[in-house]
Structure formats: C-alpha cells, structure tokens
Amino acid sequence: MTxxxxxxxxxxxxxxxxxxxAGTSRGVLKTRNVYWIKVFSPxxxxxxxxxxxxxxxxxxxxxxxxxxxILSATLKESSRIQWNSDQRELLFQIQKQLSPELPSIRFxxxxxxxxxxxxxxKKIFDNDFYDHQAPIPINGLIWMGNKEFMIDQIxxxxxxxxxxxxxxIGAIDFEQELGLLKAIRARYSKNEIVLRVDANGAFEPxxxxxxxxxxxxxxxxxxxxxxxxxxxxxxxxxxxxxxxPIALDEELIGVRDKASLLDAILPQHIILKPxxxxxxxxxEEWIKLAEERNIGWWMTSALESNIGxxxxxxxxxxxxxxxxxxxxxxxxxxxxxxxxxxxESGKIKYNPSLAWETPVWNL
Numbered sequence: 001m002t003x004x005x006x007x008x009x010x011x012x013x014x015x016x017x018x019x020x021x022a023g024t025s026r027g028v029l030k031t032r033n034v035y036w037i038k039v040f041s042p043x044x045x046x047x048x049x050x051x052x053x054x055x056x057x058x059x060x061x062x063x064x065x066x067x068x069x070i071l072s073a074t075l076k077e078s079s080r081i082q083w084n085s086d087q088r089e090l091l092f093q094i095q096k097q098l099s100p101e102l103p104s105i106r107f108x109x110x111x112x113x114x115x116x117x118x119x120x121x122k123k124i125f126d127n128d129f130y131d132h133q134a135p136i137p138i139n140g141l142i143w144m145g146n147k148e149f150m151i152d153q154i155x156x157x158x159x160x161x162x163x164x165x166x167x168x169i170g171a172i173d174f175e176q177e178l179g180l181l182k183a184i185r186a187r188y189s190k191n192e193i194v195l196r197v198d199a200n201g202a203f204e205p206x207x208x209x210x211x212x213x214x215x216x217x218x219x220x221x222x223x224x225x226x227x228x229x230x231x232x233x234x235x236x237x238x239x240x241x242x243x244x245p246i247a248l249d250e251e252l253i254g255v256r257d258k259a260s261l262l263d264a265i266l267p268q269h270i271i272l273k274p275x276x277x278x279x280x281x282x283x284e285e286w287i288k289l290a291e292e293r294n295i296g297w298w299m300t301s302a303l304e305s306n307i308g309x310x311x312x313x314x315x316x317x318x319x320x321x322x323x324x325x326x327x328x329x330x331x332x333x334x335x336x337x338x339x340x341x342x343x344e345s346g347k348i349k350y351n352p353s354l355a356w357e358t359p360v361w362n363l
C-alpha cells in the first residue's frame with residue numbers, strides 16, 4: 001500500500017456575487033459563500049491541490065452557523081492523517097475518516113487531495129474532459145422570476161445554441177409557467193429542443209398529478225423533485241402514475257441507505273450533486289445503484305465556483321455522459337474564479353490555453 005506524508009490544509013473564503021437575483025422556490029439568492037480548500041506538502045509548498053466546500057443555504061445538511069469553525073477544525077484534523085495516494089483507497093479512506101454529516105467538506109477534501117496527487121494541475125483523475133478537451137453537453141438553466149425576466153433568459157439560451165433547456169418552476173403562477181413552456185414548444189419540437197423543468201419540491205401532493213398531466217402535454221423530458229422531499233409513499237405513487245419521467249433531487253440529500261430509497265420509490269431518474277450527497281465516492285455509489293435498477297441519472301453542480309464545477313465536470317466525464325448534464329453555472333457570478341472552463345453551443349469544455357486565477361480572499 002502506497003502512502004503519502006502528512007499535508008498542510010488551509011482554506012480561503014470567497015463571497016460570490018450573483019449577476020442577478022437567482023430565484024428558487026426556496027427564496028432568492030444574491031450572494032453565495034464558498035470555501036476553497038488548499039492542501040500541500042510542507043516539503044514542496046509550490047505544488048498545491050485545490051478543492052471547494054460550499055454548503056447550499058437551506059438545503060445542504062452542513063449548512064450551519066458554525067460551518068467555518070467546523071471546516072477549520074476538520075482541516076486541522078486532516079493535517080494529522082497520513083493520506084493514501086492510491087486514488088480508490090483515498091476515497092474510501094475519506095469516507096471512513098470524515099463525517100457523512102459534512103458532505104460539502106468531504107467533497108472539498110476529496111477534490112483537493114486528488115488534485116494534489118495528480119500534480120496540482122486542477123486535474124482530479126483521468127477523464128476525457130480534462131485530458132482531451134472533450135466537451136460535455138449541458139442544459140441551459142432558466143431561473144425563476146417575473147415573466148419578462150424568464151422570457152429574456154429563454155431567448156438568450158436559444159440564441160446561444162442550447163439544445164436542452166431546464167426551467168425552474170413554482171415561483172410564479174403555474175399557468176404563466178405553462179404559457180412560457182407552450183411558447184417554446186410552438187417554436188421548437190421535442191426533436192429540436194429538450195425541455196426539463198425543476199419544481200424544487202414546490203407542488204402540493206394534492207394537485208401534483210394534475211400539474212404533471214399538464215406538463216406532459218408539452219413533451220417535457222422530465223421534472224425534478226415535483227413535491228418536497230421526505231414524502232416517500234407519495235413520491236412512490238407519483239413515480240408509478242406519472243405521465244412524464246420524475247427525477248429525484250433533494251430526496252437524495254442526507255440519505256444513508258441509498259438502495260432502500262431507490263427500491264422504495266423507483267424513480268425514473270436521479271440528479272446527483274456531489275457536494276450535497278457526500279462527495280465523489282458517494283456519487284459513484286449512487287450511479288452504480290441506479291444503473292443496476294435501470295434508473296437514469298445526470299450530474300448537476302450546486303452553484304459552486306469554478307473549482308467545484310471543474311471537479312464535477314471531470315467526474316461526469318468519467319462516465320462518458322450522452323445526455324445533457326447540469327454544469328452551466330460558471331457564469332452566474334461577478335467574481336467567480338477565472339478558469340479554463342468555457343460554455344459554447346450548449347456544451348462545457350476545458351480550454352487549457354486559458355489560465356487558472358490564483359484563489360485569494362474576498363475581493
């Protein structure tokens with residue numbers, strides 16, 4: 001078994017500023033705190049691995065008032081551990097050493113150590129996205145807001161060449177949202193534009209099936225989390241009777257017994273956000289279990305900065321995704337970290353001719 005010496009861990013905090021008020025069914029986001037984890041050997045401090053811990057407000061199980069203190073203590077403890085340099089053994093070791101109650105910190109430490117062991121070049125593991133600049137198809141995200149704001153976003157995404165659009169719904173009147181979707185369908189068939197919707201749990205169980213029937217008439221590809229998480233029996237019934245595929249999202253957060261949840265609900269798809277479900281190793285377990293049950297999946301960022309987005313894109317690339325992933329969030333912020341990540345014609349790609357900006361504290 002190969003092992004590495006103990007490392008030094010530090011973190012840098014950045015408050016990201018949204019370019020607009022990002023509306024969800026849980027409220028409006030204007031800023032987003034992220035914590036960039038830095039790991040290096042005291043004997044070779046010029047080679048640095050970077051990861052990102054970024055709990056999502058009101059959603060991550062490690063969204064807590066003392067998060068920064070917990071992160072600091074966890075990194076201090078991590079500096080006392082002799083981490084295994086073998087990739088698979090390292091991920092297993094992190095699962096054992098770090099609490100599942102700290103999913104975003106797990107993801108950040110996984111990414112930082114994997115980056116370090118690959119030479120500190122922002123490469124997490126072998127994958128076509130980084131190694132061969134293979135682009136990954138992504139969906140264009142339409143944020144909630146008033147009708148005019150949503151129309152402007154739709155027009156922009158269509159003009160940018162996206163073949164898959166995902167619209168967040170549940171904030172304005174449902175009939176208005178249907179009207180927006182109908183307007184898209186009047187111009188583009190399902191063979192030209194794939195439409196996804198994300199309710200973020202906004203539907204009431206009593207009228208969920210009626211709304212699903214209305215959406216199904218518009219050839220919607222899928223709906224994410226139509227009702228709030230934690231209503232397993234109701235979600236099972238919806239998945240059994242739905243006229244369009246349902247994808248679980250928030251339902252996966254904090255779940256320990258993955259197989260039991262999938263067997264209980266039998267969804268058509270699951271959405272995987274590594275920083276919410278416990279990191280890289282946990283995400284790979286979800287994929288394995290889903291594929292064994294013929295459940296579809298795709299990966300989505302959880303509004304991370306470009307450090308986290310880069311890691312998620314590389315993880316998705318390992319599985320050679322054929323359908324659009326949810327990785328188009330890199331341009332949301334005024335002060336995101338400059339990176340080689342580019343979005344062009346509905347795909348994200350890694351352009352090695354562009355340099356990474358060095359992380360610093362809030363600008």
